[in-house]
């Protein structure tokens with residue numbers, strides 16, 4: 001840790017354990033363990049994907065997660081969202097154990113499942129139907145979030161008429177309109193071209209500043225993780241554990257020219273490469 005702080009250029013960089021107040025925790029992952037059962041020809045084999053993962057996320061915090069391909073990042077988010085079971089440990093959202101957290105948690109995927117035959121407004125308003133509020137109120141709330149992602153002029157367009165970046169903004173508006181406690185994002189910009197990704201990275205920071213939502217964001221891209229996160233969690237190769245956590249104590253909006261940002265990117269990139277190297281020695285493992 002000391003060495004990292006020096007390489008980082010003297011800016012504060014400390015283990016998360018020393019930051020944040022326990023009272024503001026919104027999400028707690030305790031001793032999480034996950035075993036997938038994989039078909040290997042005629043046999044089934046157990047694949048330990050997650051082993052003893054512990055961390056917590058504070059209210060309003062933007063946490064990014066990075067790790068080698070196949071280490072279990074999507075599995076982790078799916079478990080937190082209540083979409084997959086786990087084999088040990090607990091996930092607690094504001095005192096409620098997953099999977100009974102309901103609308104407290106909303107997930108946004110790389111390629112979101114929007115309804116192409118509905119307009120932008122109807123897509124965003126759709127999720128609110130379960131909340132038992134009137135149609136006009138649903139449309140009012142939806143429109144607020146459509147404006148937030150700067151798609152006000154496209155509210156009446158059909159989803160199939162939009163670009164990939166615009167579709168992801170609709171997904172973000174739909175997720176936020178549910179007013180979840182935690183927004184989970186699994187490589188939400190992974191399928192977009194470089195320029196569009198940069199614009200959305202900027203926008204998600206602005207949205208986070210305005211809404212103060214708690215966000216847990218998985219990415220393959222170290223630069224993205226450091227640019228967006230208040231904190232970066234680096235996972236090891238499978239079975240994944242937390243290798244290191246980095247508090248990104250840099251002002252926003254962050255500049256790609258900032259030498260401190262570059263310093264931290266280099267540190268994490270080096271650590272990640274180590275993990276990819278280990279993963280590559282594990283026969284049958286997927287690496288980047």
Ligand SMILES: Nc1ncnc2c1ncn2[C@@H]1O[C@H](COP(=O)(O)OP(=O)(O)OP(=O)(O)O)[C@@H](O)[C@H]1O
Pocket residue numbers: 036037038047049067068069070071072073074075076220286
């Ligand atoms: N339903 C499943 N059944 C069996 N094995 C699974 C299942 N889902 C995922 N796995 C395995 O679990 C491991 C972790 O998968 P996961 O998709 O969580 O990784 P990831 O870190 O998100 O990878 P990537 O960065 O490529 O998206 C992989 O080895 C994968 O093959």
Ligand SMILES: [Mg+2]
Pocket residue numbers: 073074075
């Ligand atoms: Mg994944």
